[in-house]
Amino acid sequence: MLTVKNLKVNYGAIAALKGISFHVPKGSIVTLIGANGAGKTTTLQTISGLNKVVEGNIHFGEKDISNMSPHKIVALGISQSPEGRLIFPGLSVRENLMMGAYLRREKKEILEDLDYCFSIFPRLKERLKQAGGTLSGGEQQMLAISRALMARPHLLLLDEPSLGIAPLLLQLIFEKITEINRDIGVTMLLVEQNAHMALKVASYCYVLETGAITLEGPASELASNEDVQKAYLGM
Amino acid sequence: MEEFLQQLINGLSLGAIYALIALGYTMIYGVLRFINFAHGDVFMIGTYIGFFILTSSFGQALGPGFGTAVIVFLAAMLGCGLLGVTIEFLAYRPLRTRPKLTVLITAIGVSFFLEYTGQLSFVFGADPRTFPTVVEKTMVVQSGSLVIDSYQIIIFVVAIVLMLGLRMLIMKTRIGTALRASSMNLNAASLMGINTNAVISFTFFVGSALAGAGAILYAMSYPKINPLMGILPGLKAFIAAVLGGIGNISGAAVGGFIIGSAETMTAGYISPTLRDAIVFAILIFILIVKPSGLFGQGGTEKV
Ligand SMILES: Nc1ncnc2c1ncn2[C@@H]1O[C@H](COP(=O)(O)OP(=O)(O)O)[C@@H](O)[C@H]1O
Ligand SMILES: [Mg+2]
Numbered sequence: 001m002l003t004v005k006n007l008k009v010n011y012g013a014i015a016a017l018k019g020i021s022f023h024v025p026k027g028s029i030v031t032l033i034g035a036n037g038a039g040k041t042t043t044l045q046t047i048s049g050l051n052k053v054v055e056g057n058i059h060f061g062e063k064d065i066s067n068m069s070p071h072k073i074v075a076l077g078i079s080q081s082p083e084g085r086l087i088f089p090g091l092s093v094r095e096n097l098m099m100g101a102y103l104r105r106e107k108k109e110i111l112e113d114l115d116y117c118f119s120i121f122p123r124l125k126e127r128l129k130q131a132g133g134t135l136s137g138g139e140q141q142m143l144a145i146s147r148a149l150m151a152r153p154h155l156l157l158l159d160e161p162s163l164g165i166a167p168l169l170l171q172l173i174f175e176k177i178t179e180i181n182r183d184i185g186v187t188m189l190l191v192e193q194n195a196h197m198a199l200k201v202a203s204y205c206y207v208l209e210t211g212a213i214t215l216e217g218p219a220s221e222l223a224s225n226e227d228v229q230k231a232y233l234g235m
Numbered sequence: 236m237e238e239f240l241q242q243l244i245n246g247l248s249l250g251a252i253y254a255l256i257a258l259g260y261t262m263i264y265g266v267l268r269f270i271n272f273a274h275g276d277v278f279m280i281g282t283y284i285g286f287f288i289l290t291s292s293f294g295q296a297l298g299p300g301f302g303t304a305v306i307v308f309l310a311a312m313l314g315c316g317l318l319g320v321t322i323e324f325l326a327y328r329p330l331r332t333r334p335k336l337t338v339l340i341t342a343i344g345v346s347f348f349l350e351y352t353g354q355l356s357f358v359f360g361a362d363p364r365t366f367p368t369v370v371e372k373t374m375v376v377q378s379g380s381l382v383i384d385s386y387q388i389i390i391f392v393v394a395i396v397l398m399l400g401l402r403m404l405i406m407k408t409r410i411g412t413a414l415r416a417s418s419m420n421l422n423a424a425s426l427m428g429i430n431t432n433a434v435i436s437f438t439f440f441v442g443s444a445l446a447g448a449g450a451i452l453y454a455m456s457y458p459k460i461n462p463l464m465g466i467l468p469g470l471k472a473f474i475a476a477v478l479g480g481i482g483n484i485s486g487a488a489v490g491g492f493i494i495g496s497a498e499t500m501t502a503g504y505i506s507p508t509l510r511d512a513i514v515f516a517i518l519i520f521i522l523i524v525k526p527s528g529l530f531g532q533g534g535t536e537k538v
Pocket of ligand 1 (some may be wrong): 011014016034035036037038039040041042043
């Protein structure tokens with residue numbers, strides 16, 4: 001579904017991605033783990049069209065989406081729950097969710113999807129009229145994921161859903177990620193520093209270190225890999 | 236009391252014009268986080284658009300009247316709107332990812348460009364021109380020393396109608412929602428599928444069109460126009476936007492009315508020579524006491 005080949009991205013003179021390649025098969029959850037500053041966010045932002053591709057390419061299905069405008073990429077079916085969640089603070093929870101469906105017109109289906117989000121995160125329904133900025137970190141994460149789902153994407157990009165979440169909610173959020181994948185079969189690319197949680201939900205894993213992929217394999221294999229255990233699982 | 240009422244009415248009608256100009260500053264700041272210093276000059280161009288229509292053979296044939304007024308308003312709004320979009324496209328868009336200071340200096344450059352090109356003899360010329368009559372001025376209220384003329388009513392009504400229209404546009408329409416989302420977070424907005432470049436063009440169009448409407452209202456009351464005339468009203472409207480909390484739309488409107496009233500009150504009660512000084516005193520005061528303005532959230536960087 002998503003194939004990234006030899007992707008290079010720079011910030012000025014800094015090379016943030018030094019030619020990475022990976023593949024996300026249809027229907028799967030693939031994770032990209034790495035320490036802070038490894039280039040995870042850069043990767044997702046580049047897929048979403050927010051960063052310029054210097055070299056290499058990104059294929060979504062048959063289509064080369066490198067350097068396409070962000071709104072056209074959303075229209076193709078890629079949505080994102082970004083790092084730091086980026087909830088619209090002045091819009092209500094409902095308005096935030098509706099922003100996710102910005103490009104869609106079918107009223108009935110939008111309302112169905114809204115109901116689906118509430119079934120996954122009932123907390124959002126209770127907070128519907130509240131301004132997005134007043135939610136707790138965990139609730140904002142639920143909102144960010146739901147907002148991305150409201151685009152009815154084929155591919156969902158998740159940037160560190162564990163960031164700044166209370167431990168209790170962490171478990172819940174990752175359970176829901178699996179549930180969403182199972183329910184609607186949406187393909188997911190999950191980027192995480194929390195390798196422990198990521199390896200639990202993903203089927204395949206890539207390890208990113210300072211802009212390069214150093215290791216890859218089925219999640220269960222990497223979870224028992226000694227280097228990964230030492231570097232990312234604190235064992 | 237009558238004197239106070241008179242000054243207040245004068246102030247609100249002048250303030251309505253500042254408010255219209257201030258809306259453009261604040262909307263553009265809201266989306267791009269920078270001050271469009273050329274905004275006052277776009278306002279100036281608006282008065283010349285009106286001037287050239289009214290002095291053309293077409294305008295002469297039409298003569299003053301309601302229909303003429305509508306044509307002049309729409310033309311100035313459309314012309315200024317397109318000018319704003321063009322300025323953004325040519326001068327600011329290529330610098331989108333550069334430091335804010337670069338864009339700010341460019342805006343000052345655009346401002347000088349419009350002012351000095353305007354002064355060239357084959358453009359507008361440096362000499363002031365007299366803005367022709369758009370509609371005849373009549374007295375509406377005349378009791379004792381209190382005088383309200385039709386221009387004051389027109390200015391007030393046009394400004395209020397435009398502001399309510401803007402509010403509807405922003406709160407009720409799809410593009411308005413996109414605009415609000417974009418001014419909260421441009422990147423997040425583009426991740427929703429919003430074409431942020433289109434939203435930015437739209438913001439420049441609407442903000443500049445409001446300045447165009449303000450230009451005609453201003454030129455009706457102060458008919459001496461020249462290529463540097465945008466500087467002072469532009470600056471005062473900018474102060475109004477800062478006073479209201481830059482980036483805040485209702486704040487800009489309220490700020491405009493406060494600045495206008497402060498100006499006429501000072502002129503009436505203290506001294507007409509202090510009418511500009513009071514506005515700058517307000518700026519200094521607000522920057523010291525509450526830099527985020529009356530309705531600003533604060534915390535964000537100010538330019
Ligand atoms: N806007 C930016 N400008 C300059 N450098 C950046 C920018 N964003 C990220 N970087 C740098 O690029 C590298 C990768 O960052 P990022 O993709 O955010 O990593 P991660 O998400 O894995 O923590 C880091 O060295 C970071 O400092
Ligand atoms: Mg990151």
